[in-house]
Amino acid sequence: MKTKIISAVVVASSLAVSSAAFAGETISVVGSSSVSPLMEVLGETYAKSNDVTVEVQGPGSSAGIRVAHDGSADLGMSSRNLKTSEESPQIKEIVIARDGIAVVVNNNNPVTDLTKEQITEIYKGNVTNWNQVGGEDKPIVVATRDTASGTRGAFEDIMSLKKKINGIKVSAISQKAQVASGNGQLKTTVANNPFAIGYISLGSVDNTVKPLTIDGHKPSVAAIKAGDYSVQRPFIVVYKEGRPSKDALEFLTWIQSPTAQKIVSDKGFISVN
Structure with a gap:
C-alpha cells in the first residue's frame, strides 16, 4: 500500500x-x-x-x-x-x-465474552460449535492470518498456539482455518459470516464487527495500559x-x-x- x-x-x-x-x-x-x-x-x-x-x-x-x-x-x-x-x-x-489484538465476531453473534483458554481451543480446532461456549448450535468458522503476518505471530505467542513437531516449533492453529492476507480481508470475512471468529488490530476495529471481552476485559487503550487486557503486542x-x-x-x-x-x-x- x-x-x-x-x-x-x-x-x-x-x-x-x-x-x-x-x-x-x-x-x-x-x-x-x-x-x-x-x-x-x-x-x-x-x-x-x-x-x-x-x-x-x-x-x-x-x-x-x-x-x-x-x-x-x-x-x-x-x-x-x-x-x-x-x-x-x-x-x-x-x-x-x-x-491490542481484538478477537472479533459477527455483529449478530450473541457471544460477548470468552476466556483465553476457550479462544485457544477454538483455534486449535478442539471447540467447533458455538454452543460449546455459550452461543447458538452453529459451527464455528475460524479465520486467521497468513504465516508471514506479525499479528498472527503475536497472537500465537500470546494464546499459546505453538507446538513442537520433531523438535521444531510450529503453529497449532487448525489447518481448517480460513486464511486472510490482511486485517481488512479478515475483518470482511467476519463481517460477512455470522458464525466466524477472527483477530485484528485494535486500531482496525469498527462497527462492522464485534470485539469480544476476554476474561471479562474489553479490548481498549485504558485496559491495555492498566495491564488488564493482555492480548497486546x-x-x-x-x-x-x-x-x-x-x-x-x-x-x-x-x-x-x-x-x-x-x-x-x-x-x-x-x-x-
Missing part, C-alpha cells in the same frame, strides 16, 4: 520531473500490514513540513524484518517481537507504539545500522516525539511516551 504522496511522485515522474527536485529524499518503509496505516499517516504528516517523500508498503512483518537485514529499504515494520533467528547486533529495534521499526539515510533517521526520531505520539494515540493505539 502506498500513500497519496507517492502517487504525486509517480505523476511527477511521468511528466519527466525528477523525484529529487519534486520532493527531495525518498524514505522507504516496508513491513507489517497492521503498522502500515499508522505509518502512512505519520509519513504524510511529516512530509508536509519536510522535503521528503515517505513510501510505505505493507507485505507483512516477516518482509519488514527481511528488508532491514538485506538493506533493501530504509526502515522495516514489525507487529511482533523478532525471533531469535532474526536478531543481529546490526539490527536495531525501536518500539513506536503498542497495539508492540509496533516496531527495525533497521540495519548504517543503512538508513540521515533523513530516514530524522523521520524515525520524529516518530518518537510528542507530536507524532499524539497521532499514535488519536489513531487508537498506545503511545510510548
Whole structure:
C-alpha cells in the first residue's frame, strides 16, 4: 500500500520531473500490514513540513524484518517481537507504539465474552460449535492470518498456539482455518459470516464487527495500559545500522516525539511516551 504522496511522485515522474527536485529524499518503509496505516499517516504528516517523500508498503512483518537485514529499504515494520533467528547486533529495534489484538465476531453473534483458554481451543480446532461456549448450535468458522503476518505471530505467542513437531516449533492453529492476507480481508470475512471468529488490530476495529471481552476485559487503550487486557503486542521499526539515510533517521526520531505520539494515540493505539 502506498500513500497519496507517492502517487504525486509517480505523476511527477511521468511528466519527466525528477523525484529529487519534486520532493527531495525518498524514505522507504516496508513491513507489517497492521503498522502500515499508522505509518502512512505519520509519513504524510511529516512530509508536509519536510522535503521528503515517505513510501510505505505493507507485505507483512516477516518482509519488514527481511528488508532491514538485506538493506533493501530504509526502515522495516514489525507487529511482533523478532525471533531469535532474526536478531543481529546490526539490527536495531525501536518500539513506536503498542497495539491490542481484538478477537472479533459477527455483529449478530450473541457471544460477548470468552476466556483465553476457550479462544485457544477454538483455534486449535478442539471447540467447533458455538454452543460449546455459550452461543447458538452453529459451527464455528475460524479465520486467521497468513504465516508471514506479525499479528498472527503475536497472537500465537500470546494464546499459546505453538507446538513442537520433531523438535521444531510450529503453529497449532487448525489447518481448517480460513486464511486472510490482511486485517481488512479478515475483518470482511467476519463481517460477512455470522458464525466466524477472527483477530485484528485494535486500531482496525469498527462497527462492522464485534470485539469480544476476554476474561471479562474489553479490548481498549485504558485496559491495555492498566495491564488488564493482555492480548497486546508492540509496533516496531527495525533497521540495519548504517543503512538508513540521515533523513530516514530524522523521520524515525520524529516518530518518537510528542507530536507524532499524539497521532499514535488519536489513531487508537498506545503511545510510548
